Amino acid sequence: MDKVLEVVIVTGLSGSGKSTAVKVFEDMGFFTVDGLPVALAEQMVSMIAGAELTHYSGIALGMDLRENEFIREYEDSVRDLHNHGFTPQILFFEAKEDVIIKRYAMTRRPHPLEKEGLGLEQAIEMERTRTERLRKMADMVLDTSIYSIHDLRRVIREKWNTLRHLTKTLRVHIITFGFKYGMPSEADMLFDLRFLPNPFFIPELKPLSGCDAAIADFVLANNPGKDFLVRLTDFLGYVLEQYEAEGRFRLTVAIGCTGGRHRSVAVAEALAKTLRAKYKTLTLEHRHLELG
Secondary structure (H helix, E strand, C coil), X not given: CCCCCEEEEEEECCCCCHHHHHHHHHHCXXXXXXXXXXXXXXXXXXXXXXXXXXXXXXXEEECCCCXXXXXXXXXXXXXXXXXXXXXXXXXEEECCHHHHHHHHHHHCCCCHHHHHCCCHHHHHHHHHHHCHHHHHHCCEEEECCXXXXXXXXXXXXXXXXXXXXXXXXXXXXXXXXXXXXXXXXXXXXEEECCCCXXXXXXXXXXXXXXXXXXXXXXXXXXXXXXXXXXXXXXXXXXXXXXXXXXXXXXXXXXXXXXXXXXXXXXXXXXXXXXXXXXXCCCEEEECCCCCC
């Protein structure tokens, strides 16, 4: 086979948009299978690849927790795929509990774990606990709480196009956000910048964002912003090296201020500029910039 097909595993919490994601990959030219038993993953990929279906962009497999031995078999299947020359990218989808509850109320379908005698809230919490190890293995974690189905389709395409071009080194993703709009649940670390001087109260600066030089100067040219940026850069530089040495390959850092438009954006832009010298795969997302 001349062409090695891309393999993406779509997994995560039930009700978080996994089935929608699989359909998006189908629209992108992938051969897709949703609800595939984990133990059959390696056989399915080998069978499809062996058929030389070069007109497909890749293979997308939707998997979930309907099997009792899911996590153990999942790790075995990923290992088998690697042994056969495939490098699957793992996308983990999640959403806040109240959002998942609302989605189940709309569809009137039972949660997969409710068959174990659990109520919906208990089932959601149980699934979140059971998939924690899987979440840590993922190449990308996507919280779909704030997205409509149309937003979700757009975001999946954008995220996948970013992910597929990254090399297998530590992937650093920085998210800026506004506390008034909610904290990103996918963050591994979170920094609160509301102690810094706020340009929001300066009439000529208020319409600008942290991407503008005037805001960056206001926030970072003098203390405490100037000193804080040096300390934060040194801290993250040290911590990222330790995570990389430990074998971690994905870390999400959230940086927040009140509205997610001025202080957090200015600091994140400056931080990313420095860290990219070592972490070429670093990505930056200003989640609430337009809302702030």
